[in-house]
Amino acid sequence: MxxxxxxxxxxxxxxxxxxxxxxxxxxxxxxxxxxxxxxxxxxxxxxxxxxxxxxxxxxxxxxxxxxxxxxxxxGRYQEHEILEDASFFRRQAVYFGFLLEAEAQSSS
Incomplete structure (x- = not known):
């Protein structure tokens, strides 16, 4: 410790x-x-x-x-903070995926 x-x-x-x-x-x-x-x-x-x-x-x-x-x-998180962080990362991943899809459509 x-x-x-x-x-x-x-x-x-x-x-x-x-x-x-x-x-x-x-x-x-x-x-x-x-x-x-x-x-x-x-x-x-x-x-x-x-x-x-x-x-x-x-x-x-x-x-x-x-x-x-x-x-x-x-370095320690409360349970609700972990859930909030996970939710944030999920939203970021969805947003990033949306950007990649939009980029792919504009390139075609």
Whole structure:
């Protein structure tokens, strides 16, 4: 087992989804955490950065969820994420097939 890492992008997405489900806006988070600007929160949601441990813990409490449920380990997928990825690749394959068929028809 290697050193565990956090998937910052997916963790940010999960954090944003949790806020949406609870109908909590970035402005509320800013006020609750006493932040000077909302840019940090947008960076968290976009997976550009993670909250400090103190802010992450406070935010999980504010959302009424366990901190672990917001963190996505790097290299691990939840079952629904695997299905979403598979669906994406199927759509890409169908689209690629459509492009090849259109190219073949235009060449004839």
């Amino acid at each position: 290697g050193y565990p890492l956090i998937d910052v992008l997916r963790t940010g997405q999960r954090l944003k989804e949790a806020c949406i489900k609870k109908n909590i806006e970035a402005k509320e988070i800013k006020q609750f955490l006493g932040l000077a600007a909302m840019q940090s929160i947008y960076n968290w949601f976009q997976g550009k950065a993670l909250p400090s441990l103190d802010n992450f813990y406070a935010l999980s409490s504010y959302l009424g969820t366990e901190l672990d449920s917001l963190i996505v380990p790097q």
